[in-house]
Amino acid sequence: MTKLQEQQTIQKQFNERMNQEELLNCMRCGFCLPSCPTYIESGFQESHSPRGRIALMKAVVDGLIEPDEDFERSLDLCLGCRACEPVCPSGVNYGQLLEEARDIVNQNKRHSLPVRAVRKAVFEGLFPHQNRIKNLTGLIGFYQRSGLQKAARKTGIMKLLPENLAAMEKVLPPVPTMKEMKNRPEHLPSIGTQTARVAFFSGCLMDTVFLETNNATMKLLQLAGCEVVIPKGQSCCGALHGHSGEKESARGLAKKNIQAFEDLNVDFIITNAGGCGAFLMDYDHLLKDDPLWKERAAAFKEKIKDIAEVLVAAGFHEKVKLELPPQVVTYQDSCHLRNVMKTASAPRLLIQSIKGVEFKEMQQADRCCGSAGIYNIIESEMSMRLLDSKMVHAKATHASTIVTANPGCLLQMKLGIEREGLAAKMRGVHLVDLLMEAVKKEAVV
Amino acid sequence: MLAILVKEKIIAVVTSENFDDSKTGRLVYSYDSTPNYQALPDAVVSPRNTAEVAEIVKICNEHQIPIVPRGSGTNLCGGTCPLEGGIVMLFKHMNKILEIDEENLTATVQPGVITYDVITAVESKGLFYPPDPGSMKISTIGGNINENSGGLRGLKYGVTRDYVMALEIVLPNGEIIRTGGKLAKDVAGYDFTRLYVGSEGTLGIVTEATLKLIPIPDAKKTMLALYQDMEAAARSVSKIIANKIIPATLEFLDQPTLKVVEDYARIGLPTDVKAVLLIEQDGPPEVVERDIIKISEICRQEMAVSVQIAQSETEAEALRTARRTALSALARLKPTTILEDATVPRSEIAKMVKAINDIAAKYKLDICTFGHAGDGNLHPTCPTDARNHEEMERVERAFAEIFEKAIELGGTITGEHGVGVMKSPYLELKLGKAGIAAMQAVKNALDPNHIMNPGKVFMDDSRKRVKVGQ
Ligand SMILES: Cc1cc2nc3c(=O)[nH]c(=O)nc-3n(C[C@H](O)[C@H](O)[C@H](O)COP(=O)(O)OP(=O)(O)OC[C@H]3O[C@@H](n4cnc5c(N)ncnc54)[C@H](O)[C@@H]3O)c2cc1C
Ligand code: SF4
Ligand code: SF4
Numbered sequence: 001m002t003k004l005q006e007q008q009t010i011q012k013q014f015n016e017r018m019n020q021e022e023l024l025n026c027m028r029c030g031f032c033l034p035s036c037p038t039y040i041e042s043g044f045q046e047s048h049s050p051r052g053r054i055a056l057m058k059a060v061v062d063g064l065i066e067p068d069e070d071f072e073r074s075l076d077l078c079l080g081c082r083a084c085e086p087v088c089p090s091g092v093n094y095g096q097l098l099e100e101a102r103d104i105v106n107q108n109k110r111h112s113l114p115v116r117a118v119r120k121a122v123f124e125g126l127f128p129h130q131n132r133i134k135n136l137t138g139l140i141g142f143y144q145r146s147g148l149q150k151a152a153r154k155t156g157i158m159k160l161l162p163e164n165l166a167a168m169e170k171v172l173p174p175v176p177t178m179k180e181m182k183n184r185p186e187h188l189p190s191i192g193t194q195t196a197r198v199a200f201f202s203g204c205l206m207d208t209v210f211l212e213t214n215n216a217t218m219k220l221l222q223l224a225g226c227e228v229v230i231p232k233g234q235s236c237c238g239a240l241h242g243h244s245g246e247k248e249s250a251r252g253l254a255k256k257n258i259q260a261f262e263d264l265n266v267d268f269i270i271t272n273a274g275g276c277g278a279f280l281m282d283y284d285h286l287l288k289d290d291p292l293w294k295e296r297a298a299a300f301k302e303k304i305k306d307i308a309e310v311l312v313a314a315g316f317h318e319k320v321k322l323e324l325p326p327q328v329v330t331y332q333d334s335c336h337l338r339n340v341m342k343t344a345s346a347p348r349l350l351i352q353s354i355k356g357v358e359f360k361e362m363q364q365a366d367r368c369c370g371s372a373g374i375y376n377i378i379e380s381e382m383s384m385r386l387l388d389s390k391m392v393h394a395k396a397t398h399a400s401t402i403v404t405a406n407p408g409c410l411l412q413m414k415l416g417i418e419r420e421g422l423a424a425k426m427r428g429v430h431l432v433d434l435l436m437e438a439v440k441k442e443a444v445v
Numbered sequence: 446m447l448a449i450l451v452k453e454k455i456i457a458v459v460t461s462e463n464f465d466d467s468k469t470g471r472l473v474y475s476y477d478s479t480p481n482y483q484a485l486p487d488a489v490v491s492p493r494n495t496a497e498v499a500e501i502v503k504i505c506n507e508h509q510i511p512i513v514p515r516g517s518g519t520n521l522c523g524g525t526c527p528l529e530g531g532i533v534m535l536f537k538h539m540n541k542i543l544e545i546d547e548e549n550l551t552a553t554v555q556p557g558v559i560t561y562d563v564i565t566a567v568e569s570k571g572l573f574y575p576p577d578p579g580s581m582k583i584s585t586i587g588g589n590i591n592e593n594s595g596g597l598r599g600l601k602y603g604v605t606r607d608y609v610m611a612l613e614i615v616l617p618n619g620e621i622i623r624t625g626g627k628l629a630k631d632v633a634g635y636d637f638t639r640l641y642v643g644s645e646g647t648l649g650i651v652t653e654a655t656l657k658l659i660p661i662p663d664a665k666k667t668m669l670a671l672y673q674d675m676e677a678a679a680r681s682v683s684k685i686i687a688n689k690i691i692p693a694t695l696e697f698l699d700q701p702t703l704k705v706v707e708d709y710a711r712i713g714l715p716t717d718v719k720a721v722l723l724i725e726q727d728g729p730p731e732v733v734e735r736d737i738i739k740i741s742e743i744c745r746q747e748m749a750v751s752v753q754i755a756q757s758e759t760e761a762e763a764l765r766t767a768r769r770t771a772l773s774a775l776a777r778l779k780p781t782t783i784l785e786d787a788t789v790p791r792s793e794i795a796k797m798v799k800a801i802n803d804i805a806a807k808y809k810l811d812i813c814t815f816g817h818a819g820d821g822n823l824h825p826t827c828p829t830d831a832r833n834h835e836e837m838e839r840v841e842r843a844f845a846e847i848f849e850k851a852i853e854l855g856g857t858i859t860g861e862h863g864v865g866v867m868k869s870p871y872l873e874l875k876l877g878k879a880g881i882a883a884m885q886a887v888k889n890a891l892d893p894n895h896i897m898n899p900g901k902v903f904m905d906d907s908r909k910r911v912k913v914g915q
Contacts, residue, residue, distance in 0.1 A: 027776035028478045030519050030583040034559075044537040046473035046518075059472050064485075070469035089709045089773035 032084035050084035081335035081368035106245025171414035195225035204236040216436035224316040233260035239279035274337025274406040308346035317353035322438040330399035334406035360397040371412035463491040477518040486527040503619035516588030522865025528900035556587025573661040575602035579769040593643030595861035600819035613653035617892035646898040662727035667761035670744040678720040679795035681747040694725035695819025710767040779828035787851035788860030808843040822860035869904040
């Protein structure tokens with residue numbers, strides 16, 4: 001296909017597939033502008049704002065402009081953080097518009113060879129297969145093996161700077177052994193009086209690289225009085241695919257997960273990664289055109305809850321004694337946890353319930369840290385700009401601990417600490433790991 | 446398309462980084478918050494200082510290229526839609542607060558600064574900049590000045606005009622002038638400061654403004670009065686003022702507006718009543734206390750079913766914020782949201798509310814109304830669909846009738862949103878032929894080549910107000 005034909009096909013599909021009612025729903029009031037990180041960081045460029053991006057999508061639908069490189073640039077630079085959604089009085093569902101637009105562009109674009117290799121390795125070769133993820137000894141190992149790192153260096157599209165890479169390597173947690181990764185529990189009883197029966201969505205990265213965090217999650221749930229089931233048939237949530245224009249693969253993964261959790265007779269399905277949880281909650285939209293799955297997806301969505309919400313609802317912080325050596329703690333919101341799952345106060349409440357902790361809110365804690373899935377690798381320049389401003393605010397709190405609730409954000413925080421040379425004074429931890437540390441020993445049987 | 450020569454000349458002034466004529470770059474400045482207007486500029490230019498603005502204006506004047514100055518594009522009259530192409534001029538580099546003068550109580554700012562940033566900066570020094578349009582977190586001071594914007598505090602404190610003391614202006618011929626000063630009194634010649642406030646970018650470019658500040662009031666109280674009858678709410682407004690109380694804020698929301706706002710804000714607004722007044726008083730604590738009691742009494746006498754006083758500043762701020770989202774929240778209802786800005790003397794507000802209801806019924810339309818009731822400034826808003834031509838015809842006729850009624854009651858076609866392109870067909874209704882001719886004489890004298898924001902304010906024929914379709 002020539003470039004022109006490619007653009008024509010994309011244009012046609014925009015016209016057919018984009019939700020035009022939703023595009024019209026944007027009344028261009030601009031209420032979303034001040035909350036968009038890329039608008040601010042780009043020096044107030046409308047083409048990198050939500051209002052601008054929606055107008056561009058509409059212009060392609062209407063045939064006013066061609067989906068050219070600048071248009072793609074605008075979509076690519078979007079973090080997908082969805083900070084523009086809760087502030088939109090008109091209720092525009094930007095995330096869904098973006099996903100559809102990216103899907104159309106990606107499905108119709110002939111990526112250059114190295115990019116194709118990378119995409120294939122990531123989206124088909126790796127993430128749908130939990131055992132393959134397990135077989136990797138760490139993220140860096142994966143980069144090297146899949147040829148991703150080579151491609152990144154060769155093409156320059158993945159401007160993974162050597163210094164970033166070195167820092168990244170340092171921030172990865174100790175990778176668990178194969179044995180640890182393979183002997184995963186499937187059922188755990190509550191500790192003390194049972195208050196609920198929940199299922200745990202263990203996630204692909206979380207159940208490998210962040211295995212300890214998953215163990216802590218289950219333990220906390222048990223302590224809160226939950227009986228926990230961890231169904232074997234579950235798989236990667238598909239967020240990475242969905243956000244990168246690989247909707248069809250995402251749908252496959254969604255169906256697998258719905259099936260795995262459907263007949264468990266649980267009150268909630270728990271996640272401990274905002275990015276995954278938010279995508280699970282979008283399954284009903286993802287499968288909206290599939291009559292066989294639509295309702296099943298809606299029922300699934302109803303049950304999704306972040307661990308922090310469930311712990312607070314179960315009164316965990318009142319039931320269990322929490323204490324840590326005196327320290328200042330700050331919290332960085334996970335965008336999707338906050339903007340999509342609407343969980344913002346529960347994590348803060350839990351942190352504040354720990355004796356010895358002085359909680360200090362950092363400025364703009366609700367602004368994206370620049371991690372955004374694989375954004376920090378692909379759009380490294382913008383990502384590092386966001387991270388640098390983030391660290392300025394984090395430092396201003398004089399916190400020794402930055403807490404997050406999503407693996408991507410956690411790695412990014414650790415990267416930020418590393419880049420600032422603060423590793424001796426500051427650490428990044430997942431909320432559940434902090435809580436686990438704070439649980440007084442006698443509570444754990 | 447700009448001629449290569451012109452493009453090169455402009456780039457020589459601002460550098461290529463601040464010049465964009467890509468399709469994408471132009472598209473995102475082809476619209477503002479006004480429904481149904483869109484036109485591509487030829488280029489987008491972002492000067493970094495007044496000298497660069499003047500250079501560009503000279504080039505454009507020489508080559509007769511239209512200039513559309515643009516703040517954040519939140520105006521509601523098609524004011525920044527580049528109808529005749531040309532360049533859109535942005536002030537994203539000129540967005541600094543230059544000085545807060547605590548002795549003279551002034552703030553000197555560049556045009557691209559966000560209104561809310563000025564408000565918070567001066568408040569941190571115990572000072573007060575009252576004009577607070579609903580869009581204040583997005584709008585720029587340049588835009589506020591050029592639309593002479595009002596806000597929630599307009600009743601007691603006035604509008605943007607009342608706080609502009611001095612301007613630096615680049616005239617359409619590229620000359621730079623300064624008007625006014627940090628002066629309580631100044632009668633040296635014509636009052637050009639006032640002329641340029643509300644000039645909608647048609648007479649020149651504001652490159653700096655000195656704003657008047659006042660001391661921040663000591664105390665503030667916020668309340669809601671609920672009604673089962675819209676006209677009773679409107680009567681309360683007139684009666685409060687007739688009782689010689691001037692509240693800081695006196696806002697009106699009808700039931701459909703309440704419903705969509707609550708749907709978005711979820712702060713427990715009542716949705717089972719027909720209308721609500723949001724009332725605030727500020728000043729010395731004793732006065733605030735006394736006024737709030739008196740206002741409550743008046744509202745009850747006028748059949749308010751309940752009067753509720755906000756218990757904390759957080760609660761009060763939630764109410765104000767919710768009110769500010771009214772227009773955008775109404776956009777949830779239908780694809781197109783047509784809003785108007787008719788304004789009448791305060792004493793006529795009940796009659797105007799009734800007239801709007803009657804007209805809506807006559808044309809079988811849903812018209813939601815909210816607005817600055819204390820200013821007599823209502824925003825009848827019609828959720829509709831631009832693709833439904835038959836309905837759009839009715840919308841247009843209904844609004845024409847609303848305008849006529851407003852004028853008949855001694856009012857105006859626009860209280861604060863400006864004429865732009867949207868209301869230009871109705872300007873004559875307010876000004877008469879001679880009035881328009883006098884204004885055109887001013888325009889022709891200052892901008893003989895009509896390069897500044899052409900197609901705005903004045904129109905040649907009886908173009909339709911709502912441009913149907915696209
Ligand atoms: C949700 C919502 C609520 C609103 N609430 C209110 C309200 O309560 N009260 C109210 O009055 N308005 C309100 N508005 C309208 C609008 O926000 C105001 O008119 C505002 O002042 C526009 O500011 P802006 O920076 O967006 O200017 P723009 O829309 O970009 O421009 C407005 C006009 O100013 C001109 N202009 C801008 N900068 C300059 C400059 N430096 N020199 C010369 N001309 C210039 C433009 O050419 C244009 O004619 C609201 C709008 C929205 C979307
Ligand atoms: S806040 Fe919503 S309606 Fe307003 S411009 Fe942004 S997306 Fe559009
Ligand atoms: S998702 Fe985030 S980066 Fe993208 S437009 Fe919305 S606020 Fe901006």
